Structure formats: C-alpha cells, structure tokens
Amino acid sequence: MDHFMQAWCNALCMIRDDFEKEDAFHGLCAMVAANPSGAVGSLAYICQACASWNEIKSEGLHNEVCQILNGYKQMLGNGGWEQCMSALEPAVVQRLARYGV
Template identity: 65%
Template sequence: MPESINFENSAITLGRLAWIRPDLVAPHMEHFMKPWCLALAMVRDDLEKEDAFRGLCAVVKVNPSGGVSSLVFICKAIASWHEIRSEDVNSEVSQVLNGYKQMLGNSWAECWSALDPPVKERLARYQV
C-alpha cells in the first residue's frame, strides 16, 4: 500500500477519534497538527474527509491555542476542499477560521500574509 494512503487513513482515523472524543485529543494537538493537516490536504473530498474535519474543528474548539502554531497548515488543509457538501462541516470550518481571526486580532494579518494566493482565494468564501 502506498505510503500516502497510510497517511490519509491515519488522518481520517485521527479525525474520527477527535470528533468523538475531542477532550482526549485536544490537549496533545500541538504535537501532531502540522502532519495531520498536511495529510488531510491530500484526502479527496468525500464523507471520510468530512468526518476528519468534524474532528479537526472539534479539537480546535476545545483547545484553540494548541493549533495556533500550525494555523498556516490548518488554512491549507481547509483550502484543499473543492466543495464541502455538508452544511454543518462548512459552518464548523467557517467558525474555526473566523474564531482564529478574532482570537489573533492584529496578528491575523501576519498569518494571512504567509499563505499562497490560491489558498487565500479558496478561503475567501469564509469571509476571513
């Protein structure tokens, strides 16, 4: 089995665990958020990716400061979506992005400037 598929499966499994028990996963997210987001960005748009993003959003809500150092990677993972069909996942993603924008205040511009133009274009749909 190709290594990328293993990473994708692991990312989806971690997302499902995070969705069910964000209280267990959130305290440790600074240790795995970057590779998790890199793997999620490679997953095709489907129900499994939706499940994983439910988990991502759940842990960020429990421990937003744990994701700040990986915020650029969170943004890239979100931008990897072509279309989020689930209204609730779309809403959760929007809440995460806008929550970080509010939490970071003036520092949001620094994070935003670190993103590539195509990522910014895809994130624009969330009014950030």
C-alpha cells in the same frame, strides 16, 4: 497538540473530497474548538487544509470551518491574522474567502 496537527493537516490536504475527509474535518474542528490556543501554532496548516476542499457539501461542516477560521481571526486580531495570511500562497488565501475570512 501542535506536534501532530501539522501532519494531520498535511494528510487532509491529500484526501479527495468525500465522507472520510468530512469525518476527519469534524474531528479537527472539534479538537480546535476545544483548545484553540493549543493549535494556533499550526494555523497555517489548518488554513491550507481548509483551502484544500473543492466544495464542502455538508452545510454543518462548512459552518464549523467558518467558525474555526473566524474564531482565529478574532483571537489574533487584524495584525496577527494578516501576518498569517501573508505567509500563505495567494491561491490558499483566495479559497479561504469562501469561509468569510
């Protein structure tokens, strides 16, 4: 799954906030929920994609993104999560706070 996850997330970062981005994120969340360990190697890319939103208008999608990110935070434990966050730009980490992580 990692072989296409990075390209997918990079593409999502470039899409403006609209229904196409929402649909793509629903798919991303479904893939990650079905196989979180298969995408853990792309977590930094997933975080960047999540941070690329100006505002998720759909409450359901916002909740899905929260679940995915919080699931990874629990899966990695504090040390692993902090290591991932330290590899990201500070602006990305700041935007991820909207999702409770």
